[in-house]
Amino acid sequence: MNYSTLKKTAALSIASLLVVGMANAQTDSTKTATTTTSSETSTAKVFGGIGQYNTFSIGISAGVTDGLVPFSINSTNKFKADLGYGVSLRQQLSHTFSLQLDYLGGKVHGIDKEGTNKYGYTEYKTSYNAGALSGVFNIASVSFLHRKNSVNFYGSAGLGLSFYKPKSYTDVNGNTAAYTNTVKELFAPVGAGVKFRLSDAVALNLGYTVNFVQGYNFQGFHTYPQQNHYSYTYGGLEFTLGSKSKQNLTWVNPVAQMYDELYDAALRQEVEALKGRVTNVETAVSDLKKDSDGDGVADQFDKCPGTPAGSVVDGSGCVIVFPKPDSSLAAKPVATAYSNIQFEFDSSVLRTSSYPVLDATSADLRSSGKKVEVDGFASSEGTAAHNMQLSKDRANSVKTYLVNSGVDAKKVKVKGYGETMPIADNSTEEGRVTNRRVQFKQK
Structure with a gap:
């Protein structure tokens, strides 16, 4: 299989993955919109902690690289695709943020369609291997229309170390040279993408990343003061790691989760039981306060019920009989x-x-x-x-x-x-x- 055939195969695979991902996402969205099954009902609690979920996932990707980057000054001006690939390990720390460790490899091919550029070179080919740690932000992670998120849009930014080697670079006279040593430079990957949930354990990722290299010789020739960069357009699969009994935090819908917890059958039973106990207490208090004869002593403690109105009673509700004054005690x-x-x-x-x-x-x-x-x-x-x-x-x-x-x-x-x-x-x-x-x- 020649290199051109390999690129066509990779592009066809990515397109197939996209179609499958969109079909599965649409099917899942329709299912969740029309019915709520027991498997889709969250068993996690709103404030139960991150341990309730699967947070680790591993991903693989493949796609095309190119030296042309939009909204930037490029050292070449003709699109020339080459092969890129990657492996990632990601931990979701919250509904909207995760950390991702990436390995990236491949080749970048740049060419000038006019035969020259301001640096005096017409073409270059560079191979690279790189590792980076990035923060990934879910731009849209909550769906108010479906119980489970099926499509997430995300952005990413990070910092890493790139090892690259310009295999060849050609000047305007047709002279070709190559680096004998591998160059090591810091680089910053910045990108965006969309993720489709194929199942609870598998997701399809489609994305675009621009890698900004700190050095000035990624193309072989020096481009000072313009730092080098290249793009990576990719598709890939991401696999959830962890127990099948737990949900993947990436796809959790906090709004639906709060709804499920509020309408949990056990919780509603507890609420109803509590309301019954409160009613019993209120009834008991009313019974304690009940005073049928109005003498100020509750019926439960009134030993003389039916006291005439206006009577002076003691603590047991009985009329107090005052003795007549003793005239012999009139004088102190x-x-x-x-x-x-x-x-x-x-x-x-x-x-x-x-x-x-x-x-x-x-x-x-x-x-x-x-x-x-x-x-x-x-x-x-x-x-x-x-x-x-x-x-x-x-x-x-x-x-x-x-x-x-x-x-x-x-x-x-x-x-x-x-x-x-x-x-x-x-x-x-x-x-x-x-x-x-x-x-x-x-x-």
């Missing part, structure tokens, strides 16, 4: 000055019931100018030392009250006797209560 007893002041167990805090006696005592001391000794006592619980200090604290509490009410502090003397000098039996609770006291001694 007058507090007697200098009566004993009682205290709670292990406490030196004055009771409010002691205030009337203290007020009467204060009034008498202020009006008469008498002096008084305030003696504190305690019951027998605890140690003798503790009770001694407690009795002094109780006496000081009484003195503080008297002084704050206007009695001259110099006329009030304080003593503590602890648990000594009890006036009742400390072996009984009644006796101990009586012994927790302060007594007044008038002078």
Whole structure:
């Protein structure tokens, strides 16, 4: 097979792949537009992470190369196709972005149809091998018309290292020369393409890439200050790597995925169950608040249902019966000055019931100018030392009250006797209560 036949075969193969890819994509689009099968329903969750998908794929490509590039200054001006090929490994990092590692190889053939150019050469042939890392951006990755994307448009840009060797270059006089060594230069591939989904595991890629070489001698002759470049028009197949149970992230439609998750049967059952529980709670709360007789006590706690309106009830909903006033209690007893002041167990805090006696005592001391000794006592619980200090604290509490009410502090003397000098039996609770006291001694 000669070289011309090889190029024709490659072109025919690419055309065949394009027809097959478009037919499969159209069939798949029609299928997804008319019916939704269980295999097309996403089992992945919207925020479930990238691990839910297959993200790696490997691709092969073949196509034609040429030294002519649109919208640029070219060293030759006649289209002359040659063979290019490539292998790629790609990882999809999101719905719209992936990283791709490429190996590219082939030949570039340039020719000047007018027989000369500004560099003094008419033709060149260069072979190359190159590797590059590129970012690939899905320009259109979401279809609002179909559940699964079938056609993706993408752009790419990257940076790599190219090893090339000009096999021959011819000047205007017909002299031909060639490089004996391979040249190594950085290059930047920039391209665009379209991808057709043939199945969940196979895709057809068609694309066009311009490779900008940093050097000035890709054609063999120097083209300074114009850097060199060449194009690669290709078709190829891409194969998904990973479990068959996972989707390829490249073809996932986030809109359809959110719809599927929202209408997932299990999720809807959970929502309905939750609504039922909320209804039960609302009913229980309504029952707790129900008050049939309007007395302010819920029926569940009302022990006296049917209370007449306007009745004053207790916490159980029963009417409170107020006793008639006792005329014998109409006149409050007058507090007697200098009566004993009682205290709670292990406490030196004055009771409010002691205030009337203290007020009467204060009034008498202020009006008469008498002096008084305030003696504190305690019951027998605890140690003798503790009770001694407690009795002094109780006496000081009484003195503080008297002084704050206007009695001259110099006329009030304080003593503590602890648990000594009890006036009742400390072996009984009644006796101990009586012994927790302060007594007044008038002078």
